[in-house]
Structures are given as structure tokens and as C-alpha cells.
Amino acid sequence: MTKEEILNLENRLYKAIKESDIKVLDELLHEDLLFVAPNGDVITKEIDLKTYRDGELNISELTPEVENLNIIDDLAVITLTIDLKGSYKAAPFGAKFRYIRFWKASAEGIKIVGGSGTQIGV
Template sequence: MEITLIEQLEERLRQAMLKNDVSTLEELIANDLVFTTHTGELIDKQTDLEAHRSPIQKLVLLQAQQQRVQLYGNTAVVTVKMEVAGTLEGKAFAGIYRYTRVWASQPQENWQVVAGHVSEVL
């Protein structure tokens, strides 16, 4: 049951990223998020949300492949290979990336992404 829930949350996250739906992202991302970008930069929740608020980044494709969910009590680890395309600072980009996301559920709280990492698949 929980794996299905995490898969549904992953889909909500993917759709919110495509639509720059900041209110849904606000709900799904923990306030103390630590995320490592494909360049090795560490970003927090506010930096991530700002990228979706501004016209700097626009995603047009997030096609999931090879998704795997592993549960550890109130924590889930998701690994997914993703075909990504969009624009960044007005320049088009496309590539295959591997994401790792850690979802956690605290008492009286919904599941949220608490940590993540993305690497380009070469």
C-alpha cells in the first residue's frame, strides 16, 4: 500500500514540476530539504521553489523510466531514471538524469521529500 502511495506522490511531484505548480511543490517538499543538483550544488526548498516561480527554468518533459521504491519504516527511497527537456536561462537542454529522492513521514504530517540528488546519465 505505501509503495503505491509513494508512486502517486512521485507522479504529483512530476506534474507539479512540469506545471511550475509552486503550491503543490510547497506541500510535497520538506522545509529542511537538502538537494544536490547535477552540478554538485546544494540547494534548499526556497531555492528550488524560486526556480519554479521564475521564468529562468521551464521543464517540458519529465519522462520517468526504471522507477524503484524502497520502504524503510517512515522513510522511502525512490530512484528513477528520467528523460528531461526544457529551457534554462533561455537555452534549450535535454538529457537523461538519475534522481534519488528520500521521502519521510513524520507523526501528524504527510509524506514529503527531505533529501534528493540528481546526476546526468552519460
């Protein structure tokens, strides 16, 4: 696992989020994913994919800025800020968020196993 691999996976993730590409999201998210959403809800892989399948989340703009990326054995920890614009359940939003994401290498490849997002600005 290298920093370059993780940054490439992050870029695939951003594209999949913007395009609501459920196939790619399914590939990148680990079956046992746990993610704390900005509203405090704990999200599983199935909940996350359902949000995209049902069209509840639509992202029109996504501008990431990586802050830190550490590789620890078979785990990568990345922190970043993302300016997001879009709509959730038809309500428009636009804000700046800080995310932490955990990528883990396994027999199935490198996948997101956990993370969290917090709004830090408008």
C-alpha cells in the same frame, strides 16, 4: 506508507514540475529539504521554489522510469531515470538523469527531505 502512496506522490511531483505548480511543490517539499543538483549545487526548498517562481526552469517533457523503491520504516527511497527536456535560464537542454529521492512521513504528511540528480546521458 506504501509503495503505491509514494508512486502517487511521485506522479504529483512530475505534474507539478511540468506545470511549475509552486503550491503543489510547496506541499511536497519538506521545509528542511537538501537536494544535490546535477551541477553539484546544494538546493534548499526555498531555492528550488524560487527557481520556479522566477521562471528560470521550464520543463516541456519529463519521462520517468522507476528503478527501485524501498520503504524503510517512515522513509521511502526511490531511484529512477528521467528523460528531461526544457530550458534553464533560457538555455535549452535535453538529457537523461538518474535521481534518488527520499520521502519521509511526519505529522505534516509524506514529504521529500532529500535527493540528488546526475546526468547519465543525452
